[in-house]
Amino acid sequence: MTCKVRLEALNIHFGKTHAVKDIGMDFPEHSVTAIIGPSGCGKSTMLRSINRMHDLVPSARVTGRILVDDADIYAREVDPVSIRRRIGMVFQKPNPFPAMSIYDNVVAGHKLNCRLVKGEADEIVETSLKRVALWDEVKDRLKTNAMNLSGGQQQRLCIARTIAVKPEVILMDEPASALDPISTLKIEELIEELKERYTIIIVTHNMQQAARVSDFTAFLYIGELIEFGETKKIFTTPEKKQTEDYITGRFG
Amino acid sequence: MEREHLSKQFDAELNEIRGKLLEMGGKVEAMIAGAMQSLLERDSELAERTxxxxxxxxxxxxxxxxxxxxxxxxxxxxxxxxxxxxLALKIVTDLERMGDQCVSIAKRARELNLEPVLKPYIDLPRMAHAAAGMVREALDAFMSGDEKLAIKVCEDDQLVDDLNEQLQRELLTFMMEDPASISRAIKINHISKCLERIADHATNVAEMVIFMLKGKDVRHNAV
Structure with missing residues (x-):
C-alpha cells in the first residue's frame, strides 16, 4: 500500500509538557487508520498536527517531519491554508456554521477560496450530500438553517462540507462520540465508503468503533506509539502486553 | 500474574466459565474411568450408569x-x-465428543460382558490411562496457561496412536486364527479406536491452548 501521510520523529511540546514523543509511522493511502489510547495520551494532539492546527497555539512546538505525498507540510514555503484544504478535519461536536443554510454550509469552503458559478455550486452540494448519504433527507429543504438538522445529520453535513473542497486526507477527532447509536452507525458506514476516495485518520475513545471501522490501528500511551499494525491483528493477537491490557479493559 | 480487568464482574464471568470447563473435564475423566472399569470388571450396571x-x-x-x-x-x-x-466454545465441543466416545465404549463393554473373554486386556487400560491423562493435562495447560504442558499433550498422542495400531494388528491375528472371535475382536477394536479418538480430542484442546497463549496456530502442523 502507498503511504499517504508519514510521521518522522514527530515531537510536540506545549510549554514544558512533552505531549507526543518521537513518533514515526506511515498512514496508508485509501485506508482508515484509528488512533486509540487512554485520555491524555496525545492522540488528538498528534492528529491536529497533521493539518497544522497547532500553528495558532503560541506555546506549541512541533519538531520532526510530517510528510504528505513525501512533501513536508511544515516546510517554510508551505501555506497552512493550502494544507488545510488538502487535509480536512471533522470534530467531535458537529459544528455547522449556525447562521447558514444547509446549502451554504456545504459550499462555505469554496466561497472562502473563490467565487462559484451557480450551476457548479449546485453540483458540488448535490455530490457532497449524496456522498455522505444526506441528500435524500435534505434535498427539499436545502435553504433552511443547518441547525434544524439532528445531531447525526449535522455531523454528516460537516463531513459533506469537508469533502466539498476535495481533500485528500480526512482527520476525524471523535466524530461520533456526541451522537446516538444509530447516527454513530451511519457515520461508521460512511467512513467505510469514504476511504475509497480519501485517506482517513480517526481518533476514537471507543475501541469497538476502532475495531469496526479501521484497517490499521495505532495505540498511543503517554505520548508514545506503543504498537501500530493491522486492526485485525491488534484486536486478536497484539504483540505488546500493554496494548493487550488496554484493549481488553485491564487499564486505561 | 495476570492483570485483572477494571470490571470485576467481567473477571468473575470468565472465572465461572473456567470453573465449568474444569468441572466438565473432570466428569469426562470419570466417564473414561467408568467405561473402562465396566469392561475390565465386566460390570454391566456400571456401563449403564456411564x-x-x-x-x-x-x-x-x-x-x-x-x-x-x-x-x-x-x-x-x-x-x-x-x-x-x-477457545472455550471449541473445547466444550471436544469434551462433549469425548463423552460420546465413552458412551460407545460402555455400550461395547455391555455387549462384550455377555460373551466369554477373548483375551486379557493389557493395552486398552494403558491407552485409557494415557488418554485420560492427556485430557487432564490439556485442561491444566488451559487453566494455568502452561504452553510446555500443552506441547507435551500433543506429543503424548503418538503413544496412544501406537498402542491402537499395535492392538489392531494383534486383533487381526485373533480373527484370522478363529472366525468365532471376529465379533468380539471388532468390538475391542472399536473400543481401541474410541480411546484413540479421545486422545485426538485432547490433542485438539492442547493445540488450541497453544493458540490462546501465543496467538500461533499449530493445528495441522507439527508442534
Missing amino acids: IAFDHEINRLEMEIDDKCLAVMARRQPTARDLRFLT
Missing part, C-alpha cells in the same frame, strides 16, 4: 456455550479474552 451420565456432559456443554455467548454479547471481548472465549 451411558446415562453422558446427559450431564451434554448439559454442561449447553450451559458453557450459553455463558460464553452472554459474555460476548455484553462485553465485546478482545485479544486474549476473545481467544479464551472462542
Whole structure:
C-alpha cells in the first residue's frame, strides 16, 4: 500500500509538557487508520498536527517531519491554508456554521477560496450530500438553517462540507462520540465508503468503533506509539502486553 | 500474574466459565474411568450408569456455550479474552465428543460382558490411562496457561496412536486364527479406536491452548 501521510520523529511540546514523543509511522493511502489510547495520551494532539492546527497555539512546538505525498507540510514555503484544504478535519461536536443554510454550509469552503458559478455550486452540494448519504433527507429543504438538522445529520453535513473542497486526507477527532447509536452507525458506514476516495485518520475513545471501522490501528500511551499494525491483528493477537491490557479493559 | 480487568464482574464471568470447563473435564475423566472399569470388571450396571451420565456432559456443554455467548454479547471481548472465549466454545465441543466416545465404549463393554473373554486386556487400560491423562493435562495447560504442558499433550498422542495400531494388528491375528472371535475382536477394536479418538480430542484442546497463549496456530502442523 502507498503511504499517504508519514510521521518522522514527530515531537510536540506545549510549554514544558512533552505531549507526543518521537513518533514515526506511515498512514496508508485509501485506508482508515484509528488512533486509540487512554485520555491524555496525545492522540488528538498528534492528529491536529497533521493539518497544522497547532500553528495558532503560541506555546506549541512541533519538531520532526510530517510528510504528505513525501512533501513536508511544515516546510517554510508551505501555506497552512493550502494544507488545510488538502487535509480536512471533522470534530467531535458537529459544528455547522449556525447562521447558514444547509446549502451554504456545504459550499462555505469554496466561497472562502473563490467565487462559484451557480450551476457548479449546485453540483458540488448535490455530490457532497449524496456522498455522505444526506441528500435524500435534505434535498427539499436545502435553504433552511443547518441547525434544524439532528445531531447525526449535522455531523454528516460537516463531513459533506469537508469533502466539498476535495481533500485528500480526512482527520476525524471523535466524530461520533456526541451522537446516538444509530447516527454513530451511519457515520461508521460512511467512513467505510469514504476511504475509497480519501485517506482517513480517526481518533476514537471507543475501541469497538476502532475495531469496526479501521484497517490499521495505532495505540498511543503517554505520548508514545506503543504498537501500530493491522486492526485485525491488534484486536486478536497484539504483540505488546500493554496494548493487550488496554484493549481488553485491564487499564486505561 | 495476570492483570485483572477494571470490571470485576467481567473477571468473575470468565472465572465461572473456567470453573465449568474444569468441572466438565473432570466428569469426562470419570466417564473414561467408568467405561473402562465396566469392561475390565465386566460390570454391566456400571456401563449403564456411564451411558446415562453422558446427559450431564451434554448439559454442561449447553450451559458453557450459553455463558460464553452472554459474555460476548455484553462485553465485546478482545485479544486474549476473545481467544479464551472462542477457545472455550471449541473445547466444550471436544469434551462433549469425548463423552460420546465413552458412551460407545460402555455400550461395547455391555455387549462384550455377555460373551466369554477373548483375551486379557493389557493395552486398552494403558491407552485409557494415557488418554485420560492427556485430557487432564490439556485442561491444566488451559487453566494455568502452561504452553510446555500443552506441547507435551500433543506429543503424548503418538503413544496412544501406537498402542491402537499395535492392538489392531494383534486383533487381526485373533480373527484370522478363529472366525468365532471376529465379533468380539471388532468390538475391542472399536473400543481401541474410541480411546484413540479421545486422545485426538485432547490433542485438539492442547493445540488450541497453544493458540490462546501465543496467538500461533499449530493445528495441522507439527508442534
